[in-house]
Amino acid sequence: MDDTFALRLRHARDERGLSLSELARRSRIGKGTISELENGRRGARLDTLFALSTALEVPLGELIPSAGGDEPPVVAGDSVIATPLATWRSGGETIEAYRASVTTTTQHSEAHGAGVDETVTVIRGRVALGPEPLERELGPGDSLRYPGDVPHVFTALGGEAEVILLMHYPASARRERHAQ
Incomplete structure (x- = not known):
């Protein structure tokens, strides 16, 4: 995933006033994994994106990164x-x-x-x-x-x-x- 995803994830978490620990608890995704995602050091699969969007109460599309250029983003x-x-x-x-x-x-x-x-x-x-x-x-x-x-x-x-x-x-x- 790209920096856009990392920024979108961090923004959504901050906007809701959630700590890493609270988002980890709600999404059932490890705190270390979320930290790596927010820092752009790790990519997210479709199931991870759904878990995060559900925990953050946002539509999936709010977290999907742009692919850049003319290529549409793809999630798997x-x-x-x-x-x-x-x-x-x-x-x-x-x-x-x-x-x-x-x-x-x-x-x-x-x-x-x-x-x-x-x-x-x-x-x-x-x-x-x-x-x-x-x-x-x-x-x-x-x-x-x-x-x-x-x-x-x-x-x-x-x-x-x-x-x-x-x-x-x-x-x-x-x-x-x-x-x-």
């Missing part, structure tokens, strides 16, 4: 390699769009923030995804919206697949978390 997990396409707000909800390649390795995702949903539309190939153990199989043209605030899985079936992923972050969930 066990099964998913995603490129951000757009972010917009509608009725208080923040929606982030990603184009993602999915491999046959299963991506186990922890619960994201309260009220977060995911919508996946398959472009090419077949995938199994959704809350564990209720995954659904989808093919080209199929879409599914499911809760992202519970553990869920993502895997391609029979070879690599390509999808559009929408992350829905409701404003009401952020307000409820801030009120606690």
